[in-house]
Amino acid sequence: MRHKGPIGNQDLVKKINMEHTIRTILAHRPLSRAKIASLTGLNKMTVSSCVDLYLQKGIVAELGTTGTSRGRPPILIDIDETGGICVGVDVEINQFTVLVTDLSGKKLESEVYPLEDKDPLYFVEAITRILANLAGVHNQRRLGIVGVGVVIQGYYNHNTNIVGFSANLQEWNGFHLMEELSRRNPSLLFYVKPAPYAGAMGEIHFGRSRLVEHLVYVTSSWGMSVGVYNKGELFTGSTGTAGRLGHSTIHMNGKKCTCGNRGCWEMYASIKALYQQLEQTPQQVPFADIVDNVNRGDSQTTSAVHELGHYLGIGLVNVINAYNPGVICIGGLLGLLGQPLLNSIWGTLRESIPARFLEGLDIYCSDLGELGVAYGAVSLVLDQLPGTIIRYALLEQV
Numbered sequence: 001m002r003h004k005g006p007i008g009n010q011d012l013v014k015k016i017n018m019e020h021t022i023r024t025i026l027a028h029r030p031l032s033r034a035k036i037a038s039l040t041g042l043n044k045m046t047v048s049s050c051v052d053l054y055l056q057k058g059i060v061a062e063l064g065t066t067g068t069s070r071g072r073p074p075i076l077i078d079i080d081e082t083g084g085i086c087v088g089v090d091v092e093i094n095q096f097t098v099l100v101t102d103l104s105g106k107k108l109e110s111e112v113y114p115l116e117d118k119d120p121l122y123f124v125e126a127i128t129r130i131l132a133n134l135a136g137v138h139n140q141r142r143l144g145i146v147g148v149g150v151v152i153q154g155y156y157n158h159n160t161n162i163v164g165f166s167a168n169l170q171e172w173n174g175f176h177l178m179e180e181l182s183r184r185n186p187s188l189l190f191y192v193k194p195a196p197y198a199g200a201m202g203e204i205h206f207g208r209s210r211l212v213e214h215l216v217y218v219t220s221s222w223g224m225s226v227g228v229y230n231k232g233e234l235f236t237g238s239t240g241t242a243g244r245l246g247h248s249t250i251h252m253n254g255k256k257c258t259c260g261n262r263g264c265w266e267m268y269a270s271i272k273a274l275y276q277q278l279e280q281t282p283q284q285v286p287f288a289d290i291v292d293n294v295n296r297g298d299s300q301t302t303s304a305v306h307e308l309g310h311y312l313g314i315g316l317v318n319v320i321n322a323y324n325p326g327v328i329c330i331g332g333l334l335g336l337l338g339q340p341l342l343n344s345i346w347g348t349l350r351e352s353i354p355a356r357f358l359e360g361l362d363i364y365c366s367d368l369g370e371l372g373v374a375y376g377a378v379s380l381v382l383d384q385l386p387g388t389i390i391r392y393a394l395l396e397q398v
Protein backbone atom coordinates (compact mmCIF):
# COMPACT_ATOMS: atom_id res chain seq x y z
CA MET A 1 0.00 0.00 0.00
CA ARG A 2 1.31 3.45 -0.91
CA HIS A 3 1.53 6.30 1.58
CA LYS A 4 -1.27 8.77 0.94
CA GLY A 5 0.62 11.84 2.13
CA PRO A 6 4.25 12.90 2.23
CA ILE A 7 6.36 10.78 4.58
CA GLY A 8 8.47 13.78 5.57
CA ASN A 9 8.04 17.53 5.63
CA GLN A 10 10.26 20.58 5.60
CA ASP A 11 10.36 20.90 9.38
CA LEU A 12 11.36 17.28 9.79
CA VAL A 13 14.07 17.54 7.14
CA LYS A 14 15.38 20.71 8.77
CA LYS A 15 15.45 18.98 12.16
CA ILE A 16 17.33 15.99 10.75
CA ASN A 17 19.89 18.26 9.05
CA MET A 18 20.35 20.23 12.26
CA GLU A 19 20.84 17.03 14.18
CA HIS A 20 23.52 15.77 11.75
CA THR A 21 25.25 19.13 11.97
CA ILE A 22 25.29 19.45 15.78
CA ARG A 23 26.26 15.79 16.30
CA THR A 24 29.19 16.28 13.93
CA ILE A 25 30.27 19.51 15.65
CA LEU A 26 30.12 17.81 19.07
CA ALA A 27 32.06 14.77 17.87
CA HIS A 28 34.77 16.55 15.84
CA ARG A 29 34.97 20.04 17.35
CA PRO A 30 36.31 22.46 16.32
CA LEU A 31 35.85 22.19 12.54
CA SER A 32 35.06 24.21 9.44
CA ARG A 33 31.73 24.35 7.59
CA ALA A 34 33.36 22.50 4.70
CA LYS A 35 34.50 19.72 7.01
CA ILE A 36 30.97 19.44 8.48
CA ALA A 37 29.63 19.13 4.93
CA SER A 38 32.09 16.39 4.03
CA LEU A 39 31.47 14.44 7.25
CA THR A 40 27.67 14.68 7.11
CA GLY A 41 27.23 14.41 3.33
CA LEU A 42 25.02 17.53 3.45
CA ASN A 43 25.57 20.29 0.89
CA LYS A 44 27.45 23.41 1.98
CA MET A 45 24.42 25.69 1.82
CA THR A 46 22.43 23.41 4.12
CA VAL A 47 25.33 23.22 6.58
CA SER A 48 25.74 27.01 6.51
CA SER A 49 22.06 27.57 7.21
CA CYS A 50 22.17 25.16 10.19
CA VAL A 51 25.40 26.68 11.53
CA ASP A 52 24.00 30.21 11.10
CA LEU A 53 20.95 29.31 13.19
CA TYR A 54 23.18 27.83 15.91
CA LEU A 55 25.37 30.98 15.77
CA GLN A 56 22.34 33.23 15.98
CA LYS A 57 21.14 31.31 19.07
CA GLY A 58 24.62 31.56 20.63
CA ILE A 59 25.01 27.77 20.79
CA VAL A 60 28.13 27.66 18.63
CA ALA A 61 30.85 30.25 18.06
CA GLU A 62 33.33 31.05 15.28
CA LEU A 63 36.84 30.48 16.54
CA GLY A 64 38.99 32.06 13.88
CA THR A 65 40.87 30.15 11.24
CA THR A 66 42.84 26.90 10.91
CA GLY A 67 45.72 28.72 9.23
CA THR A 68 46.68 25.54 7.40
CA SER A 69 45.18 26.00 3.96
CA ARG A 70 46.29 28.22 1.11
CA GLY A 71 44.05 31.06 0.06
CA ARG A 72 41.41 32.18 2.52
CA PRO A 73 41.65 29.87 5.56
CA PRO A 74 38.35 28.36 6.76
CA ILE A 75 36.72 29.58 9.96
CA LEU A 76 36.40 26.95 12.67
CA ILE A 77 33.09 26.32 14.40
CA ASP A 78 32.87 25.09 17.98
CA ILE A 79 30.17 24.69 20.57
CA ASP A 80 30.08 27.40 23.23
CA GLU A 81 31.05 25.22 26.20
CA THR A 82 29.97 27.89 28.64
CA GLY A 83 26.41 28.04 27.26
CA GLY A 84 24.97 25.68 29.90
CA ILE A 85 25.75 23.14 32.60
CA CYS A 86 25.30 19.37 32.94
CA VAL A 87 24.57 17.89 36.36
CA GLY A 88 25.47 14.30 37.30
CA VAL A 89 24.26 12.75 40.58
CA ASP A 90 25.65 9.50 41.97
CA VAL A 91 23.38 8.18 44.74
CA GLU A 92 25.13 5.78 47.12
CA ILE A 93 23.97 4.15 50.35
CA ASN A 94 24.88 6.95 52.76
CA GLN A 95 25.66 9.88 50.51
CA PHE A 96 25.19 11.35 47.07
CA THR A 97 27.71 13.16 44.89
CA VAL A 98 26.77 16.05 42.61
CA LEU A 99 29.12 16.77 39.71
CA VAL A 100 28.65 19.91 37.60
CA THR A 101 30.32 20.25 34.20
CA ASP A 102 30.20 22.62 31.25
CA LEU A 103 28.82 21.45 27.89
CA SER A 104 32.15 19.85 26.96
CA GLY A 105 32.03 17.72 30.13
CA LYS A 106 34.76 19.74 31.85
CA LYS A 107 34.34 19.64 35.62
CA LEU A 108 33.26 22.93 37.19
CA GLU A 109 32.58 21.64 40.70
CA SER A 110 31.67 18.56 42.72
CA GLU A 111 30.23 18.14 46.18
CA VAL A 112 29.30 15.19 48.39
CA TYR A 113 26.10 15.42 50.47
CA PRO A 114 25.00 13.04 53.23
CA LEU A 115 21.90 10.91 52.58
CA GLU A 116 20.65 11.54 56.10
CA ASP A 117 17.27 9.94 55.55
CA LYS A 118 16.76 6.81 53.42
CA ASP A 119 13.26 7.95 52.37
CA PRO A 120 13.55 8.67 48.61
CA LEU A 121 11.41 11.80 49.05
CA TYR A 122 14.19 13.19 51.26
CA PHE A 123 16.58 12.80 48.32
CA VAL A 124 14.11 14.42 45.90
CA GLU A 125 13.72 17.45 48.20
CA ALA A 126 17.49 17.73 48.79
CA ILE A 127 18.40 17.55 45.09
CA THR A 128 15.59 19.98 44.22
CA ARG A 129 17.12 22.58 46.57
CA ILE A 130 20.61 21.96 45.13
CA LEU A 131 19.35 22.29 41.53
CA ALA A 132 17.49 25.53 42.34
CA ASN A 133 20.70 26.90 43.78
CA LEU A 134 22.73 25.82 40.72
CA ALA A 135 20.15 27.37 38.39
CA GLY A 136 20.58 30.68 40.24
CA VAL A 137 24.39 30.56 40.26
CA HIS A 138 24.54 29.75 36.52
CA ASN A 139 21.63 31.91 35.36
CA GLN A 140 23.83 33.86 32.93
CA ARG A 141 24.27 30.71 30.81
CA ARG A 142 21.63 30.80 28.07
CA LEU A 143 20.79 27.07 28.13
CA GLY A 144 20.91 26.87 31.95
CA ILE A 145 20.86 23.31 33.29
CA VAL A 146 20.69 21.20 30.10
CA GLY A 147 19.90 17.99 31.99
CA VAL A 148 20.36 16.03 35.21
CA GLY A 149 21.67 12.45 35.16
CA VAL A 150 20.80 10.44 38.28
CA VAL A 151 22.56 7.13 38.88
CA ILE A 152 21.11 4.74 41.43
CA GLN A 153 22.29 1.57 43.12
CA GLY A 154 20.00 -1.24 42.03
CA TYR A 155 17.63 -1.78 39.14
CA TYR A 156 15.50 0.78 37.39
CA ASN A 157 12.57 -0.25 35.22
CA HIS A 158 12.92 1.93 32.11
CA ASN A 159 9.35 1.11 30.98
CA THR A 160 7.61 2.27 34.16
CA ASN A 161 10.34 4.67 35.45
CA ILE A 162 10.09 2.98 38.84
CA VAL A 163 13.01 1.80 40.99
CA GLY A 164 12.79 -1.96 40.49
CA PHE A 165 14.97 -3.23 43.30
CA SER A 166 17.77 -1.79 45.37
CA ALA A 167 19.33 -4.23 47.84
CA ASN A 168 21.07 -1.46 49.78
CA LEU A 169 18.33 1.21 49.65
CA GLN A 170 15.24 -0.94 50.09
CA GLU A 171 13.13 2.15 50.96
CA TRP A 172 13.50 3.10 47.28
CA ASN A 173 11.96 -0.13 45.93
CA GLY A 174 8.85 0.70 43.89
CA PHE A 175 9.48 4.47 44.09
CA HIS A 176 8.36 6.60 41.11
CA LEU A 177 11.70 8.40 40.94
CA MET A 178 11.34 10.12 37.55
CA GLU A 179 7.79 11.25 38.27
CA GLU A 180 8.74 12.82 41.61
CA LEU A 181 11.89 14.49 40.25
CA SER A 182 9.95 15.96 37.31
CA ARG A 183 7.02 17.01 39.49
CA ARG A 184 9.32 19.04 41.76
CA ASN A 185 11.46 20.35 38.86
CA PRO A 186 9.08 20.66 35.89
CA SER A 187 11.47 22.69 33.72
CA LEU A 188 14.36 20.20 33.96
CA LEU A 189 15.15 17.04 31.99
CA PHE A 190 16.12 13.99 34.06
CA TYR A 191 17.83 10.78 32.95
CA VAL A 192 17.96 7.88 35.43
CA LYS A 193 20.12 4.78 35.04
CA PRO A 194 21.62 2.07 37.27
CA ALA A 195 25.33 2.38 38.12
CA PRO A 196 26.79 -0.21 35.69
CA TYR A 197 25.00 1.32 32.69
CA ALA A 198 26.11 4.82 33.63
CA GLY A 199 29.64 3.52 34.29
CA ALA A 200 29.79 2.16 30.74
CA MET A 201 28.57 5.47 29.30
CA GLY A 202 31.10 7.35 31.45
CA GLU A 203 33.94 5.33 29.90
CA ILE A 204 32.65 6.07 26.40
CA HIS A 205 32.39 9.82 27.04
CA PHE A 206 35.25 10.43 29.48
CA GLY A 207 37.44 7.34 29.82
CA ARG A 208 39.92 5.46 27.71
CA SER A 209 37.20 3.98 25.46
CA ARG A 210 36.09 7.07 23.52
CA LEU A 211 36.30 5.46 20.08
CA VAL A 212 35.25 1.99 21.21
CA GLU A 213 32.08 0.39 19.79
CA HIS A 214 31.82 -2.77 21.92
CA LEU A 215 32.48 -2.29 25.63
CA VAL A 216 31.65 -4.36 28.69
CA TYR A 217 31.90 -2.52 32.00
CA VAL A 218 32.26 -4.70 35.11
CA THR A 219 31.85 -2.90 38.39
CA SER A 220 31.92 -3.81 42.05
CA SER A 221 32.00 -1.54 45.04
CA TRP A 222 30.31 -4.23 47.18
CA GLY A 223 27.92 -6.31 45.01
CA MET A 224 28.66 -6.77 41.35
CA SER A 225 27.11 -5.85 38.02
CA VAL A 226 27.83 -5.46 34.32
CA GLY A 227 26.94 -2.84 31.69
CA VAL A 228 27.10 -3.73 28.00
CA TYR A 229 27.58 -0.99 25.39
CA ASN A 230 27.22 -1.84 21.72
CA LYS A 231 27.59 0.63 18.83
CA GLY A 232 26.15 3.71 20.50
CA GLU A 233 23.62 1.97 22.74
CA LEU A 234 23.41 0.28 26.10
CA PHE A 235 22.05 -3.24 26.12
CA THR A 236 19.36 -2.94 28.80
CA GLY A 237 16.99 -5.85 28.10
CA SER A 238 13.19 -5.73 28.25
CA THR A 239 12.84 -3.99 31.63
CA GLY A 240 16.36 -2.76 32.41
CA THR A 241 17.94 -5.62 34.35
CA ALA A 242 20.25 -6.94 31.61
CA GLY A 243 23.78 -7.28 32.94
CA ARG A 244 22.69 -8.83 36.23
CA LEU A 245 25.62 -11.15 35.77
CA GLY A 246 26.80 -10.85 39.36
CA HIS A 247 24.08 -13.45 39.93
CA SER A 248 25.11 -15.82 37.16
CA THR A 249 26.12 -19.22 38.53
CA ILE A 250 29.80 -20.14 38.47
CA HIS A 251 29.60 -22.91 41.16
CA MET A 252 26.69 -25.36 40.96
CA ASN A 253 26.73 -26.09 44.72
CA GLY A 254 28.59 -22.97 45.79
CA LYS A 255 28.09 -20.37 48.50
CA LYS A 256 24.54 -19.24 49.23
CA CYS A 257 23.88 -15.75 47.83
CA THR A 258 21.52 -13.03 49.11
CA CYS A 259 19.45 -13.50 45.92
CA GLY A 260 18.52 -17.04 47.02
CA ASN A 261 20.69 -18.80 44.44
CA ARG A 262 23.92 -20.69 45.11
CA GLY A 263 27.36 -20.11 43.61
CA CYS A 264 26.71 -16.62 42.16
CA TRP A 265 29.69 -14.86 40.52
CA GLU A 266 29.29 -12.00 43.02
CA MET A 267 30.01 -14.38 45.93
CA TYR A 268 33.52 -14.99 44.54
CA ALA A 269 34.60 -11.97 42.48
CA SER A 270 33.17 -8.83 44.15
CA ILE A 271 34.54 -6.44 46.79
CA LYS A 272 32.25 -8.24 49.25
CA ALA A 273 34.00 -11.52 48.34
CA LEU A 274 37.43 -9.93 48.78
CA TYR A 275 36.57 -8.77 52.32
CA GLN A 276 35.23 -12.25 53.13
CA GLN A 277 38.42 -13.83 51.82
CA LEU A 278 40.49 -11.47 54.00
CA GLU A 279 38.12 -12.12 56.95
CA GLN A 280 37.78 -8.35 57.43
CA THR A 281 35.10 -5.68 57.12
CA PRO A 282 35.28 -2.18 55.55
CA GLN A 283 34.83 -0.77 59.08
CA GLN A 284 38.00 -2.61 60.21
CA VAL A 285 40.04 -1.99 57.07
CA PRO A 286 39.11 0.84 54.67
CA PHE A 287 39.45 -0.11 51.01
CA ALA A 288 42.29 2.41 50.53
CA ASP A 289 44.37 0.32 52.97
CA ILE A 290 43.73 -2.83 50.92
CA VAL A 291 44.96 -0.99 47.81
CA ASP A 292 48.08 0.15 49.74
CA ASN A 293 48.70 -3.44 50.88
CA VAL A 294 48.48 -4.71 47.30
CA ASN A 295 50.83 -2.00 46.06
CA ARG A 296 53.48 -2.80 48.67
CA GLY A 297 53.21 -6.54 47.98
CA ASP A 298 51.68 -7.74 51.27
CA SER A 299 51.47 -11.51 50.75
CA GLN A 300 48.03 -12.18 52.28
CA THR A 301 46.34 -9.33 50.35
CA THR A 302 48.19 -10.16 47.11
CA SER A 303 47.09 -13.77 47.33
CA ALA A 304 43.45 -12.73 48.01
CA VAL A 305 43.51 -10.36 45.01
CA HIS A 306 45.01 -13.13 42.88
CA GLU A 307 42.12 -15.42 43.83
CA LEU A 308 39.61 -12.62 43.19
CA GLY A 309 41.12 -12.13 39.71
CA HIS A 310 40.88 -15.86 39.03
CA TYR A 311 37.14 -15.86 39.81
CA LEU A 312 36.64 -12.63 37.85
CA GLY A 313 38.31 -14.42 34.94
CA ILE A 314 35.91 -17.38 35.23
CA GLY A 315 32.89 -15.07 34.97
CA LEU A 316 34.52 -13.06 32.19
CA VAL A 317 34.88 -16.24 30.11
CA ASN A 318 31.07 -16.23 29.95
CA VAL A 319 30.97 -12.48 29.27
CA ILE A 320 33.48 -12.76 26.41
CA ASN A 321 31.71 -15.73 24.87
CA ALA A 322 28.32 -14.01 25.15
CA TYR A 323 29.20 -10.47 24.01
CA ASN A 324 32.51 -10.58 22.09
CA PRO A 325 33.60 -7.17 23.50
CA GLY A 326 36.54 -5.19 22.10
CA VAL A 327 37.18 -3.73 25.53
CA ILE A 328 36.41 -4.77 29.10
CA CYS A 329 36.68 -2.00 31.68
CA ILE A 330 36.87 -2.83 35.39
CA GLY A 331 35.27 -0.06 37.47
CA GLY A 332 34.12 0.84 40.97
CA LEU A 333 36.45 -0.07 43.85
CA LEU A 334 37.41 -3.19 41.90
CA GLY A 335 39.15 -0.97 39.33
CA LEU A 336 41.49 0.41 42.02
CA LEU A 337 43.20 -3.00 42.35
CA GLY A 338 44.99 -2.37 39.05
CA GLN A 339 47.65 -4.52 37.42
CA PRO A 340 47.83 -7.37 39.99
CA LEU A 341 44.11 -7.98 39.41
CA LEU A 342 44.46 -7.71 35.61
CA ASN A 343 47.39 -10.18 35.59
CA SER A 344 45.34 -12.76 37.45
CA ILE A 345 42.30 -12.24 35.16
CA TRP A 346 44.44 -12.76 32.06
CA GLY A 347 45.99 -15.91 33.54
CA THR A 348 42.54 -17.51 33.87
CA LEU A 349 41.30 -16.26 30.48
CA ARG A 350 44.33 -17.70 28.66
CA GLU A 351 43.72 -21.08 30.29
CA SER A 352 40.01 -21.05 29.44
CA ILE A 353 39.56 -19.45 26.01
CA PRO A 354 41.42 -20.30 22.76
CA ALA A 355 43.85 -17.49 21.90
CA ARG A 356 42.04 -16.54 18.67
CA PHE A 357 38.96 -15.47 20.68
CA LEU A 358 41.11 -13.17 22.85
CA GLU A 359 42.88 -11.47 19.96
CA GLY A 360 42.66 -7.68 20.13
CA LEU A 361 40.76 -7.74 23.45
CA ASP A 362 41.79 -4.92 25.81
CA ILE A 363 41.08 -5.20 29.54
CA TYR A 364 41.83 -2.20 31.74
CA CYS A 365 40.93 -0.64 35.07
CA SER A 366 38.97 2.64 34.84
CA ASP A 367 41.02 5.83 35.24
CA LEU A 368 38.02 7.90 36.37
CA GLY A 369 38.49 7.15 40.08
CA GLU A 370 35.92 8.02 42.72
CA LEU A 371 33.99 10.40 40.43
CA GLY A 372 33.63 7.67 37.78
CA VAL A 373 29.91 7.03 38.34
CA ALA A 374 29.17 10.78 38.65
CA TYR A 375 30.89 11.27 35.28
CA GLY A 376 28.70 8.42 34.05
CA ALA A 377 25.67 10.41 35.24
CA VAL A 378 26.90 13.48 33.32
CA SER A 379 27.42 11.31 30.22
CA LEU A 380 23.67 10.47 30.28
CA VAL A 381 23.04 14.21 29.81
CA LEU A 382 25.77 14.65 27.17
CA ASP A 383 24.35 11.68 25.26
CA GLN A 384 21.06 13.59 24.84
CA LEU A 385 22.69 16.99 24.29
CA PRO A 386 22.07 17.16 20.49
CA GLY A 387 18.31 16.74 21.04
CA THR A 388 18.31 19.34 23.83
CA ILE A 389 20.23 21.84 21.68
CA ILE A 390 17.94 21.33 18.67
CA ARG A 391 14.82 21.87 20.79
CA TYR A 392 16.33 25.12 22.08
CA ALA A 393 17.47 26.27 18.61
CA LEU A 394 14.07 25.62 17.04
CA LEU A 395 12.17 27.41 19.79
CA GLU A 396 10.30 30.33 18.25
CA GLN A 397 11.39 29.09 14.81
CA VAL A 398 8.25 27.16 13.88
Ligand SMILES: [Zn+2]
Binds near residue numbers: 260261
Ligand atom coordinates in the same frame (compact mmCIF):
# COMPACT_ATOMS: atom_id res chain seq x y z
ZN1 LIG B 1 23.02 -14.18 43.65
